[in-house]
Amino acid sequence: MLSAKEQESLKNALAELIKLGYPVSEDDLGKLNKTDEFEEEMEVMAEVRAYFEVSYKRIIDYVPLAIDRHLLYALTSVLQGVLIEKLGLGSAQADARCTAYIAEDPHVVAERSELLGKRAKLEAVQKALFNFGL
Numbered sequence: 001m002l003s004a005k006e007q008e009s010l011k012n013a014l015a016e017l018i019k020l021g022y023p024v025s026e027d028d029l030g031k032l033n034k035t036d037e038f039e040e041e042m043e044v045m046a047e048v049r050a051y052f053e054v055s056y057k058r059i060i061d062y063v064p065l066a067i068d069r070h071l072l073y074a075l076t077s078v079l080q081g082v083l084i085e086k087l088g089l090g091s092a093q094a095d096a097r098c099t100a101y102i103a104e105d106p107h108v109v110a111e112r113s114e115l116l117g118k119r120a121k122l123e124a125v126q127k128a129l130f131n132f133g134l
Contacts, residue, residue: 002010010026017024036042084090088097 010029014024014026087101088094091097
């Protein structure tokens, strides 16, 4: 932080520069300092760091994808044959087995028909109540 005397000197210097036709602000004064002798090396270091940040993020993204791909492909090549064998899909009764696999539980079918009947009764009562009001 600048003292009051230094702040006053800074304002006077800026005012004199503006009078001479150099529109500068306090932020522009930092550009008057000499450049760092290692500026070029710093830029190279920054570019190398940016490259490695991008590359390690890509590795982090692609390693799990590669593992998943290899595991899933290995699993699918084995899984299909096991499923066909264990579910009996290659046998003579394959149609009957598939029908049994996708058939609904009789309890669920009975409950659905009961609920549909209740719904029909409620809709009939609702319609009667609407007509009653006329």
